[in-house]
Amino acid sequence: MPETPSVQELSALATECRADIIRMIELAASGHPGGSLSAIDILVTLFFREIKMDPKNPQWEDRDRFILSKGHGVPALYAVLVRKGVLERDELWTLRKINSKLQGHPDRVIMPVVEASTGSLGQGLSIAQGIALGLKLQKKSARVFCLMGDGETQEGQVWETALSAPKYQLNNLIVFIDANNGQIDGHVTEVMNLEPLAEKWRAFNWAVQEIDGHDYSQILEAVAKAKRVTDRPSLIVARTVKGKGVSFMENNIGWHGVAPTKAESEKAIAEIEGGKRS
Amino acid sequence: MSDKATRDSFGEALKELGAENAKIVVLDADLSVSTKSVHFGKAYPERFFQMGIAEQNMVGTAAGLAFTGFIPFACSFGCFLAGRYETIRVSVGYSKANVKIVGTHSGLGTGEDGYTQMALEDINVLRALPGLTILQPSDDITTRAAVKFAAAHVGPVYLRLTRQKLPAIHKASSFEPWKGIVVKEGGTEVALLASGATVSESLKASEKLSRLNPWVVDFHTIKPIDANLILKLAKTCKKLVTVEDHNIIGGLGTSVAEVLAEAGSSTPLIRLGVQDTYGESGIAQDLYEKYGISAGKIAARVQEAF
Numbered sequence: 031m032p033e034t035p036s037v038q039e040l041s042a043l044a045t046e047c048r049a050d051i052i053r054m055i056e057l058a059a060s061g062h063p064g065g066s067l068s069a070i071d072i073l074v075t076l077f078f079r080e081i082k083m084d085p086k087n088p089q090w091e092d093r094d095r096f097i098l099s100k101g102h103g104v105p106a107l108y109a110v111l112v113r114k115g116v117l118e119r120d121e122l123w124t125l126r127k128i129n130s131k132l133q134g135h136p137d138r139v140i141m142p143v144v145e146a147s148t149g150s151l152g153q154g155l156s157i158a159q160g161i162a163l164g165l166k167l168q169k170k171s172a173r174v175f176c177l178m179g180d181g182e183t184q185e186g187q188v189w190e191t192a193l194s195a196p197k198y199q200l201n202n203l204i205v206f207i208d209a210n211n212g213q214i215d216g217h218v219t220e221v222m223n224l225e226p227l228a229e230k231w232r233a234f235n236w237a238v239q240e241i242d243g244h245d246y247s248q249i250l251e252a253v254a255k256a257k258r259v260t261d262r263p264s265l266i267v268a269r270t271v272k273g274k275g276v277s278f279m280e281n282n283i284g285w286h287g288v289a290p291t292k293a294e295s296e297k298a299i300a301e302i303e304g305g306k307r308s
Numbered sequence: 309m310s311d312k313a314t315r316d317s318f319g320e321a322l323k324e325l326g327a328e329n330a331k332i333v334v335l336d337a338d339l340s341v342s343t344k345s346v347h348f349g350k351a352y353p354e355r356f357f358q359m360g361i362a363e364q365n366m367v368g369t370a371a372g373l374a375f376t377g378f379i380p381f382a383c384s385f386g387c388f389l390a391g392r393y394e395t396i397r398v399s400v401g402y403s404k405a406n407v408k409i410v411g412t413h414s415g416l417g418t419g420e421d422g423y424t425q426m427a428l429e430d431i432n433v434l435r436a437l438p439g440l441t442i443l444q445p446s447d448d449i450t451t452r453a454a455v456k457f458a459a460a461h462v463g464p465v466y467l468r469l470t471r472q473k474l475p476a477i478h479k480a481s482s483f484e485p486w487k488g489i490v491v492k493e494g495g496t497e498v499a500l501l502a503s504g505a506t507v508s509e510s511l512k513a514s515e516k517l518s519r520l521n522p523w524v525v526d527f528h529t530i531k532p533i534d535a536n537l538i539l540k541l542a543k544t545c546k547k548l549v550t551v552e553d554h555n556i557i558g559g560l561g562t563s564v565a566e567v568l569a570e571a572g573s574s575t576p577l578i579r580l581g582v583q584d585t586y587g588e589s590g591i592a593q594d595l596y597e598k599y600g601i602s603a604g605k606i607a608a609r610v611q612e613a614f
Contacts, residue, residue, distance in 0.1 A: 091377075137402075138375075138403055139402070139403065139404050145375070146371075146372075146375070146399075146403065147398060147399075147402050147403040148398075149398070150394055150395075150397075150398040153364075153368050153395055153398055153399050155368075156364070156365045156367070156368025156369050156371070156372065156395070156399065157368050157369070157371050157372040157375070157399055158372060159365075159368075159369050159372060160368065160369035160370060160371055160372015160373040160374070160375070160376075160380075161372040161373075161375055161376050162372070163357065163369065163372065163373060164372060164373045164375070164376025164377070164378055165376060167333070167354070167355070167376075167378070168376065168377075186364075187364045187365055187368065187395065190360075190362035190364060190365035191365050191368070191369075193360065193362070194359055194360065194362065194365055194369070198357075
């Protein structure tokens with residue numbers, strides 16, 4: 031992979047990752063395909079174009095950090111880490127199995143490269159803020175990227191951090207919301223409406239942008255803009271499609287936390303690899 | 309040495325530690341004047357984070373600071389910290405974050421503010437988290453030692469402190485990590501096992517019980533508990549009595565009961581403390597009297613048992 035993969039190359043990587051996400055959840059017979067597929071384009075773009083890391087030294091102290099606050103989307107993170115060379119692809123097929131380091135939600139103790147143990151929603155942003163504060167105290171230029179789900183932001187702890195990060199002018203903190211409008215019990219707009227989401231974060235004094243979370247150019251441009259902000263943290267509402275890339279999963283809440291059967295998995299992978307993903 | 313609240317000793321010790329160790333950072337949730345973290349905040353404003361009235365965000369932020377190599381002390385009243393159990397559970401406990409959670413205003417000793425400000429079940433919930441050390445020093449000297457130990461120890465710690473003043477009990481050299489301290493050697497009848505504020509009450513009670521010549525032992529570390537010392541006392545004495553300013557469920561009494569039962573000890577145990585009820589407003593000493601953990605009430609209860 032070249033130093034700065036093109037948009038086409040990012041798309042090819044995302045296709046590989048999507049297929050692996052489906053395959054690992056099928057083999058685990060449990061997991062969250064919908065929110066992994068909605069987030070993968072953001073992850074691929076960040077990890078292959080933005081996040082500074084050293085695969086040979088994952089704990090390099092000047093690295094950028096990525097905190098997956100929506101821990102249930104971890105198959106997307108594992109798939110990306112394979113392509114970054116810090117995880118063996120064969121390990122993916124041990125997801126959620128006993129004695130595997132690929133826990134159902136990220137575990138920083140047994141897999142330090144995931145940076146934070148998440149899955150209890152609403153906590154990752156506070157951790158990301160703490161890391162951002164620590165890096166500033168150490169006068170390091172590294173950045174902290176954090177990805178939350180939209181439903182996740184129904185947690186009160188998120189809004190505590192929404193208040194505090196601007197107070198500390200954490201311009202090294204860049205947060206994405208994977209706004210796929212889906213959560214276990216239904217559409218976010220119905221379960222507990224968050225809109226107008228961008229306006230809420232603007233009112234909390236964040237530098238806010240709203241983009242298409244499947245458009246690599248828009249993701250890159252949003253990060254570039256966020257990096258130019260000098261006095262506050264950035265929040266990017268990335269509008270996404272839950273289950274993106276698999277026609278029968280797209281916008282179907284039923285695929286939030288259900289594993290595909292072998293037949294469904296094969297159908298999904300054929301579709302992904304056939305390039306039906308727009 | 310005049311009487312002193314362990315929160316005051318903590319505030320001074322933390323400020324001193326800040327001078328020695330640049331990795332110490334402190335967070336508070338709008339109670340720094342009460343928890344005494346304010347002294348550190350004034351001395352080292354760049355390493356002090358005022359998080360506002362938002363404890364779960366404070367705890368999570370402390371975890372993030374720990375992940376960048378700092379040693380964060382996150383301070384509030386014990387009840388407000390333990391109430392954010394889920395954040396402590398995942399962001400600190402499961403994550404093995406090197407965070408020091410400092411809860412002041414422990415128990416009935418909080419006094420007039422009443423139950424909602426009293427940590428009475430904090431040990432119970434936090435004790436269930438693997439790898440989390442629970443410290444409850446009983447005077448100025450042991451509090452200073454506990455603060456130093458907490459900073460040096462790699463791993464999460466809960467430090468439980470008092471609002472009310474306590475008399476000096478110990479000598480400079482007596483604090484050893486994980487080990488209970490025998491404050492007063494006794495005979496073969498009874499041992500009073502105490503922690504924090506109840507150590508001085510137990511010591512005073514022992515003076516009223518000279519006929520029974522009780523042992524008085526300070527368990528400044530509740531987790532991991534000093535099982536060897538408990539079993540030694542159980543072999544020596546006819547009865548053991550635990551005294552705690554906490555619900556008797558899940559605190560010192562429970563910890564001792566577990567050790568005794570698993571070792572097959574037949575030594576009877578009396579658990580003094582808040583008897584599975586809520587607290588209330590009042591002067592601290594009056595509450596100690598009403599709930600049976602004042603020196604007089606401890607002595608009376610022990611007399612009854614013999």
